[in-house]
Amino acid sequence: MISTDTANQSTQAPAAHSLDGRRFRFVGAIGGAADHGDFVTLAERDGRTQLGQIDQLEAAEDGSVRGEGTILGLISDGAIDITGTVPFDVATMVEADAATIELVYDGTGATLSVGTVLGEASVAARLIPHRFNRHTFWCGQSGSGKTYALGVLIEQLLINTSLPMVIFDPNADFVRLGELSQHGLAPGAAAEAGLLGHRDIRVLRPDEESPTPLRVRFTELSMPSKAAVLRLDPLADRAEYNELLHLEETIGSQGPELIIPQLMKSENPAARALAARIENLRLIEWEVWALQREAVTDVIEQRPDATVLDLGGFAHPDEYLVVALAVLDDLWAKRESRRPILIVIDEAHNLCSPEHGGPLFVAVRERLTQIAAEGRKYGLWLLLSTQRPSKIASGILSQCDNVAVMRMSSPADLAELATRFGYAPSSMLARSTGFRQGEAFFAGGFVPAPTLATMRTRLTKEGGADVRVPLRDAESAR
Incomplete structure (x- = not known):
């Protein structure tokens, strides 16, 4: 930070000037250190003082x-x-x-206390909750504390807003969102913990024994989504596709164990081909189908405060994509109701990558691209978290008006961020290469000014903590 030695201020403090009242330039000698993102006061001789923030800085050999x-x-x-x-x-x-x-934070509606300003532990770094009506991008390399920090934000949104969330959770990091951590049980956290205790948090898991299993109804999927599940092209597989169009008319809503026999009895070759396709893909064996149980879309329609979708426990690798597609399709189909919801996607490269070419991947990515481009006015807002910005489709990334960056060492990723998010000063982005675990940079509409911060401790338990290396005790190590 900049020296504040008032005894030598006239000789040490840099002199600044501004031609337009928006930007300022400065030059001078200082006794301490300055860095990008520092807040400074700009005091004129007549007593008028303005607040500024450094975003470009060069140091000469003479100090x-x-x-x-x-x-x-x-x-x-x-x-x-x-x-x-x-x-x-x-x-x-x-x-x-x-x-x-x-x-900087007073009077702006910034009530989400996510940590402290870097270098000023007594100042709370706060985000503006109503600005989550824009898409948000959250990134940081492995080990930066990205997912833990995302948990801090989710907790603050639960405490301070009534914005419902659906959380796509591939690594079971948020499945314990309803359980208080040791920090959350401490007396100093009682007020916030009490508010969290009154929130409706539901966790849906693939496990058959789960009281709230994560399930989808095939019959409620849109026709393009059904075709994606079956890997059907409307032109290349036009006979089977047409049979699928009339499937419910021909066999009704029977259980899956009866679908293949019924199709195989048909005199229509396309029906028998469709039956073979279903059997070859082993779709009947997938755990994801709801049958007579409650579907994930039924739960989300009730708008709990948070609905956590544990996507990582399915036996078949495509089942989590079916869940994602069902949820996104349903939200999009009901968009005209304008019921706001925050769609949180952790490890978003699993759903948004431009590199995936399978029919289900393409269908999910295209729906997310549509929501990114048009969903904002309907109250469908994205919060995408990933380690690699370059792994997110550009049509989705470019729609984000808020950005949070934790430690990032890749020059290519930093260049991508600087290009996509012009509102984030590149010099502050560059500081992320030296971040310690838990340090972050925020920019965009959800923060009063670009902010470097140290994230606070979570109130709830982290579900997917890293596995520790087992160590030998001193005696057995000999």
Whole structure:
């Protein structure tokens, strides 16, 4: 941070100027360290003071620095006026103290306390809940704390909003979202823990013994989705596709064990071919079919506060795609009802990658692309989390107006982020290469100003914690 030695301020503090009242430039010598993202005050001789943030910085060998930044607002009467910024000829630039940085978040509706401002542990880093009516991208490499931090955000949304969520959870990281951690049981967390305890959190799992199994009704899938499950092309497989169109008319809604025998009895070669296809794909054996039980779409229609879909336990590798397709199709089909919901997809590259070419992958990706492009006005909002931005289809990534970045070492990924998210200063993005576990950068509409933060501790248990390396005790190691 920038030196605040007031005794030498006139000689050490850089001088700044602004031509347009929006950006400022500075040059001077300082005794301490400065970095991208630092908040600074810009004080003129007549007493007027504005708040700025450094986003470009160069240091010379003689200890002087020069750089640029953004003017965030005019400091007046203990508040920041973001509309009252003005140009100035010269101002003294010094580090903003904690009370001044706090003004950045006050009065903006930022109530989601996700951690503390990096370097200012006394200042809470807060996000703006109503700005989750835009798509959000959340990323960080393996070991950065990305999924743990996403859990912090989900908890804060549950505590502070009534926005329903459906969480696609491939690694069972959120299946214990309804269970308090040791931190959540501590006296200091009682108020937030009490609010979480009143939330309707449902966890649907593939396990047959689960009281809330994760299931889908084939008959409720759209025709294109049914075709994707069966790997049918309407032109290349036109006879079988046509038979599928009339399947319910010919055999009704019988159980799956009767479908193949009924089709095999048909005199229509297309029906027998469809039966062979179903048998060869072993679809009848898939655990995902609801039959007479409650389907996942029935649960989500009730709009619990959070519906966690444990996608990782199916025996067949395509079953989780059927779940995703059923949920996304159903939400899209009912979009005109305009019932808002946040669609949280952890490890989003499993569903959004441009590299996957199978019919189910393509169907899921195309539906997500449609929701990304058009779903916002219907209250269908995405929160996509992944380790690799380059593994997300560009048509989806480009629609995100909020971004959170944890440690990222790949130059290609950082370049992709800088290109896609022009509102995120590239110099602050670059700091992510040196992040420690749990440190993050936020930019976009859901934060009052680009923010570097240290994430707080979760209130609920993490379901998919890393497996530890077993160690020998001192005696057995000899």
